Amino acid sequence: MNAGAYGGEIKDVIVGVKTDKQYYENEECDFGYRNSKFSNSKECILKGYFQLQKGDKSIIQMKMDDLLQKRMDKQPLDKYSAGSTFKRGTDFYASQLISDCELKGYRVNDASVSTKHAGFLINDGNASYTEFMQLIEDVQRIVYDKTNKKLECEVKIIK
């Protein structure tokens, strides 16, 4: 799904992908925002070939530490979540919209919007599939009613 963060994406460093069917060059993988040709295919990825840039070890380490610290400061990494629940829109950040709609802390029983980062939906203990789906739908509806923007799920829903 072409994971990415802080300005970098997998598509920037992957040279090619080998599946059970064939080998694909980077350009043939149709990488997009949280998407690739493998997102909806039945092919099984067996190998990824990566090309990294050479650099100064201490500078790389500093950058890694800095990004990790940013994550720890802003994201509820101590709680159970599937990461960012909604995709960024063309003209908005989902978490900003949810926060602007004052939905931080909004909950359906044990499923709640993180009070630390509104893009994360948290399982506070015993949240069920039904409660998470209710929470997702509530957030989408309230945000749409208030802002006219549609939030699309980044997480995959498996029924």
Ligand SMILES: Cc1cc2nc3c(=O)[nH]c(=O)nc-3n(C[C@H](O)[C@H](O)[C@H](O)COP(=O)(O)OP(=O)(O)OC[C@H]3O[C@@H](n4cnc5c(N)ncnc54)[C@H](O)[C@@H]3O)c2cc1C
């Ligand atoms: C706390 C947290 C923070 C996150 N932050 C970010 C972020 O900043 N940026 C971002 O982009 N994402 C982020 N994510 C999402 C993260 O990138 C995905 O959860 C991760 O890529 C899923 O990979 P997995 O192997 O763990 O999951 P899996 O569930 O094993 O796989 C995910 C999907 O890939 C398929 N798949 C798995 N293996 C193969 C294979 N060999 N061949 C073909 N298909 C396969 C599965 O069928 C499934 O559809 C975050 C997630 C969490 C929990």
